[in-house]
Amino acid sequence: MIEQGDIYWITLTGSGSEQKGRRPCIVMSRTSVNNAGATVVVVPMTTKTGTANPYYRIILPVAELLKDPNCSSSLQDSVAKCDHVRVLDKSLLEQKIGKLTHTAVIAVELGLAFVFDIR
Secondary structure (H helix, E strand, C coil): CCCCCEEEEEEECCCCCCCCEEEEEEECCCHHHHHHCCEEEEEEEECCHHHCECCCEEEECHHHEEECCCCCCCCCCEEEEHHHCEEEEHHHCCCEEEEECHHHHHHHHHHHHHHCCCC
């Protein structure tokens, strides 16, 4: 089951200023949507915390990241880049890193609401 707030390694393709390469991404589509179709909506993450802002580049302290027991990657303070949201085929999900706390999911949702001007 793929749940909202899950964090996976994903190898992103892109051009120009788009995020690319293997990086952690947060699944932000609803759990029911994730498991009904072949795609998920993700928000890429970066460890470049200097890129954070209070509106759409959401700082995620390491305390808000819950590590999956099977993950060998180390966790770091990160930034959810809500302005780089994208839809991906579920086959692109690689290893599960962990998940966000409920509070962190809400913070990323607010970042997406800002990007899409949802009031």
